[in-house]
Amino acid sequence: MIESAEVKDRIREYVLEEFAKTKGINQITDQEVLTKNGIIDSMGIFRLVAFLEETFNVRIGDEEITHDNLESVDAIERLVIAKAKK
Amino acid sequence: MAYVLQQLLKKSAKAYPEKPAVWARGKSITYRELDERSNQLAHLLRAKGVNKGDRVGLFFPKCVESIISMLGVLKAGGVYVPLDPQAPADRVGYIIGNCGIRILITNSEKRVVLTPETLSTLESCILTEGTGDGGELIEWSRLAEFPASHAPEVNLIETDLAYILYTSGSTGRPKGVMLSHQNALTFVEWCAEEFQVRSEDRLSNHAPLHFDLSVFDVYNTLEAGATVYLITEDLAVFPTSLANFIETQQITIWYSVPSALMLLLLHGRLTAEKLKSLRIILFAGEVFPMKYLRQLAEVSQNTELYNLYGPTETNVCTYYKVERERLASMEKLPIGIACANTDTFSVTPEGRLAGKGEAGELYVRGPGVTYGYWADEEKTKKMVVPNHFQEHFDEKMYRTGDIVTVGDDGNYYFQGRRDSMIKSRGYRIELGEIESALLSHPGVREAAVLAVPDEIIGNRIRAVVATHISGSLGVLELQQYCSARVPKYMIPELIDLCDELPKTSTGKIDRVKLAAEPAAVR
Numbered sequence: 001m002i003e004s005a006e007v008k009d010r011i012r013e014y015v016l017e018e019f020a021k022t023k024g025i026n027q028i029t030d031q032e033v034l035t036k037n038g039i040i041d042s043m044g045i046f047r048l049v050a051f052l053e054e055t056f057n058v059r060i061g062d063e064e065i066t067h068d069n070l071e072s073v074d075a076i077e078r079l080v081i082a083k084a085k086k
Numbered sequence: 087m088a089y090v091l092q093q094l095l096k097k098s099a100k101a102y103p104e105k106p107a108v109w110a111r112g113k114s115i116t117y118r119e120l121d122e123r124s125n126q127l128a129h130l131l132r133a134k135g136v137n138k139g140d141r142v143g144l145f146f147p148k149c150v151e152s153i154i155s156m157l158g159v160l161k162a163g164g165v166y167v168p169l170d171p172q173a174p175a176d177r178v179g180y181i182i183g184n185c186g187i188r189i190l191i192t193n194s195e196k197r198v199v200l201t202p203e204t205l206s207t208l209e210s211c212i213l214t215e216g217t218g219d220g221g222e223l224i225e226w227s228r229l230a231e232f233p234a235s236h237a238p239e240v241n242l243i244e245t246d247l248a249y250i251l252y253t254s255g256s257t258g259r260p261k262g263v264m265l266s267h268q269n270a271l272t273f274v275e276w277c278a279e280e281f282q283v284r285s286e287d288r289l290s291n292h293a294p295l296h297f298d299l300s301v302f303d304v305y306n307t308l309e310a311g312a313t314v315y316l317i318t319e320d321l322a323v324f325p326t327s328l329a330n331f332i333e334t335q336q337i338t339i340w341y342s343v344p345s346a347l348m349l350l351l352l353h354g355r356l357t358a359e360k361l362k363s364l365r366i367i368l369f370a371g372e373v374f375p376m377k378y379l380r381q382l383a384e385v386s387q388n389t390e391l392y393n394l395y396g397p398t399e400t401n402v403c404t405y406y407k408v409e410r411e412r413l414a415s416m417e418k419l420p421i422g423i424a425c426a427n428t429d430t431f432s433v434t435p436e437g438r439l440a441g442k443g444e445a446g447e448l449y450v451r452g453p454g455v456t457y458g459y460w461a462d463e464e465k466t467k468k469m470v471v472p473n474h475f476q477e478h479f480d481e482k483m484y485r486t487g488d489i490v491t492v493g494d495d496g497n498y499y500f501q502g503r504r505d506s507m508i509k510s511r512g513y514r515i516e517l518g519e520i521e522s523a524l525l526s527h528p529g530v531r532e533a534a535v536l537a538v539p540d541e542i543i544g545n546r547i548r549a550v551v552a553t554h555i556s557g558s559l560g561v562l563e564l565q566q567y568c569s570a571r572v573p574k575y576m577i578p579e580l581i582d583l584c585d586e587l588p589k590t591s592t593g594k595i596d597r598v599k600l601a602a603e604p605a606a607v608r
Contacts, residue, residue, distance in 0.1 A: 021562055022577060024174065024569030035319045036147075038172040038574045042323045042349055043543060062353045066327050067320045 007056065007084075008077045014051055015073060019044055030073040045070065052076070058083035087275075089244040090267040091305060092160045092237070094274070095121055098311035102285060107307070108153045109335075110316035115150050117311070120157065122234035127158025127212075129232035130224070134189055134210055138163035138240060139247065143187040144295070145169040145178060146196050148316045151214040151226070152295055153304060155191045156249070163240035165247040167262070168296040171196060173573045177260065179204035181252050185262055185460045194218045244268035250460055251298055251398050253514050254576065256505070258522025262460035263398045272454040273401040274305045276426045280405070281339065281366055281392075285311035288335060288363075292317045292342035297512070298398045299370060302341055322346070325354035336363040343512030344374035345543045351381050352542075361386045370394035370402065371512025372544045373419070373500065380413055395421035395500070398514070399456040399469065399484050403428050404498055420497030421490070428452040430498070431475075432490050439475070440492070445501055448490045451483040508537040510545045513575050517547075520578065523571040524551060529559045532587045534595045535578060549578035550600050552586050559583065 012030065019039050020028050034040040040048060048070065049060050058080060069079045088094050098107070099121035106114040115123070136142060142159045144152065144166055152168075159166040167185055169178050179201055182190070188209045190197075194216025197205075210222035217225060248267045255261040277283065283306045291314050293299035307314035315335050321328050329350055332340070347369060350356055367382070367389050374393060383391060391408035406422025424430040431439055432446030440446030451473055458466025473481040489501045506517045517535040524533035532552040537545040553559045561581045568577045588596040 022565040022569070023574050024566045026566075033320075035323045038319070040323065041574070042325075042346070045323050046353070062355050063326050065353065066324050070324075071320070 004077065004081055007080050008073060010055060011052075011076050011080070012073045014055075015039070015048070015076075018047070018051075028073070030077075032073070033071050034073075035067070035071065040070075048076075052080060056080050056084060088271060088309075090160070090242050090246070091248055091270055091274075091308075092124075092157055094305055094308040095124070095157055098285075098308055102311040105285070105311060106313045108150045108314055108316065110149045110152075111318055113150055114313075115154075120154060123154045123229060124157035124161055125237045126229040126232040126234050127154060128161035128237050130212070130229060131158060131162035131164060131189065132238045133232070134224075136162045136164045136189060138242065140164045140189075141167050141185045141187045141250065143167045143169050143182055143190040143192075145171060145190055145192040145200075146214055147171045148291075148295060148318050149214070150316075151191075152316070153314075155214070156295075156304065159191075160248060161237040161240070163238075163242055163246075165249060167250045167252070168294075169252075170294065170296050170573055174570050175199050175201050175204065176571055177573065180259060181262070183207060184259075185250055242267070244271065247457075251296060253398055254507070254516040254519045255465075256507070256516040256518035258519050258526075260519070261462055261465060264457050264460055265398075265401075266457065268453050269401065269456060270301055270305060272427050272452065273301065273425070274309055276402075276428075277302055277306050278309050279426065281306070281368075283307075283310040283312060283339065287312040287338045289314045289339045290317055290332070290335075290337045290341070291315065292322065292340070292346055293512075297371075298401055299341055299343070299512075301401060302368070325349050325352070329354035329356055329360050332364065333360040333362070338363055339366045339368070340364055341368040341370070343371040344369045344378070345372065345511045347374075347382055348378045348542050351378055351385075356385050358385050358387065361389065364389045366390045366392065368392045368394055370396070372509045375541060376413075376416060376419060379408070379419060383408065383410055383413055393419055393421060395498075396450075397484075397486055397488075400428070400450045400452075400454050400486070403430055403450045403452075403454065403486075406497055418499060420493060420495065421500050422497050425454075428454055432492070432498070433485075442492050442494075445489050445491050447504055448486045448488045448498065449483045450486060451481060455482065455484045508545045510537075510540075510547065510575060511543045513573075515545075515547070515576055520547065520549065520568065520572060520576055523568050524549060524564065524578075526571070527559075527564065527567050529553050529555070530564075532595065534587055534597060534600055536597065536601050538580070546580070547576065547578045548580040548582070550582045550584065550587060552584050556585050 099117040103118040107117045107120045142164045144155050156166050191212045193214045212224045214226050244267045250262040252260040252262050289307050291303035393406040394402040396403040404422045406420045429451045432448050434440050434446045458470045470482050473483040487504045490498045508515050520535040521533050531554045535549045538548050540546045588599045590596045
């Protein structure tokens with residue numbers, strides 16, 4: 001069973017390194033809405049989902065790729081934890 | 087017949103005062119409210135010194151206030167300049183300086199992004215949301231102090247400018263395409279006729295407002311007394327949410343770049359049921375791969391599909407109504423024939439009109455064609471040229487830079503570019519602008535930017551960079567450096583570092599060789 005804190009750290013690190021930093025954003029909070037400043041765009045969202053599926057061994061369906069599930073590091077962590085429990 | 091854009095609103099506000107005109111982020115405003123708020127804003131702008139022809143910038147994410155602002159500026163006699171809310175401060179600052187914006191409509195969150203130098207050039211900022219300190223700030227609630235029942239008296243004619251749209255420029259700085267009321271209305275009137283937009287229609291607005299696709303969404307809505315639904319980033323990024331949005335809002339007319347439609351097809355769980363309300367799908371900005379167009383046609387059996395073509399300088403100038411019976415055998419989608427009140431022809435490198443099947447550069451003339459680029463006479467002279475096919479009076483025509491052929495079916499077919507402009511997600515990108523950004527880094531000796539074809543988004547961007555000192559620069563550092571200079575969609579996704587770029591025998595950078603080398607895997 002993966003620890004919640006560890007999940008969050010890995011998600012934050014990935015979003016920061018893969019998306020935010022390349023766009024000149026060096027800091028993000030866990031509540032920050034990732035689509036708002038274009039940190040994650042319509043192509044990036046699928047790279048993020050592929051990362052989550054691979055790293056946490058979960059399956060995320062197209063219907064689950066929504067704003068509510070993926071809007072922030074906090075939201076993504078909730079989704080991954082909920083999935084991992086199943 | 088309307089000769090300035092705001093007359094479209096006046097007519098519909100009279101006919102449908104209580105009908106919703108604009109919807110965004112769960113909030114909507116009626117035609118009456120849109121008319122009154124934009125009247126008030128126009129008076130406020132006049133009070134702040136906005137005169138006929140003055141540029142007013144719009145710098146905030148899409149919302150109902152965006153449309154109020156566009157109309158308010160026009161009613162004040164001004165020219166609005168929509169600025170990409172996600173663009174780096176340096177680029178926004180350049181545009182503000184380039185076209186001399188003194189009054190900016192923004193919000194408290196976006197305003198603080200601007201550099202102190204940019205802020206010091208502004209006389210006042212009107213905030214659609216929030217408050218702040220420093221400089222003259224006018225809160226949105228102040229609109230209430232101004233008359234709502236009528237717009238200020240301004241003597242505008244159709245050849246006056248309405249808005250300036252900035253696009254990528256090959257020499258490293260964006261260029262401002264000047265569009266008049268007549269330019270916009272030529273297109274809007276053609277659309278109204280061709281697509282028979284009605285007051286019952288519900289149009290989506292997928293494109294950003296600094297992108298010319300939005301001209302149709304906004305002004306054809308106002309022309310018909312219809313409702314426009316602004317698609318914001320929280321929806322645009324998530325295909326299933328977007329598909330559900332089309333269904334629940336009963337959208338009847340959709341207009342976007344093909345890549346947005348492709349993402350819907352691939353990940354939106356589209357069904358015929360979800361698209362039932364759509365009567366027209368328009369797409370423009372890039373080539374729609376036939377494979378995906380066939381899939382789209384399959385799930386939208388009762389929908390008319392149109393491929394629209396045209397650079398910002400002409401808005402749409404040719405169109406092709408998809409013939410469903412030809413889809414199975416068609417290898418390439420045509421860009422079609424000229425729109426009403428627009429003339430197009432293709433010219434060979436020798437300067438004569440191209441014959442059937444012969445490749446030539448597409449030229450456009452008519453009332454839809456731009457005057458040129460703001461404060462850039464040189465570039466204007468290069469692109470908006472005298473029509474030497476017309477001997478009896480002076481007339482201008484626009485050279486698109488697009489190479490086309492005319493097929494046996496009488497339609498134009500896009501074949502490629504004359505220069506190094508590319509498209510990615512429908513955005514125009516001058517590779518030279520990205521090269522300039524990279525070269526401005528003190529550690530960069532040489533840089534070449536290449537397009538890597540991509541099935542969904544058209545092109546991805548790859549840069550090959552030679553540094554002064556080997557190993558002195560990292561990929562991330564260069565991406566961050568670019569992010570402060572160019573919009574996000576222009577930041578190279580892939581960067582290969584080397585000590586020297588390959589050269590041709592004449593000493594030029596060998597782009598053919600670079601393109602043949604596989605991009606480094608990240």
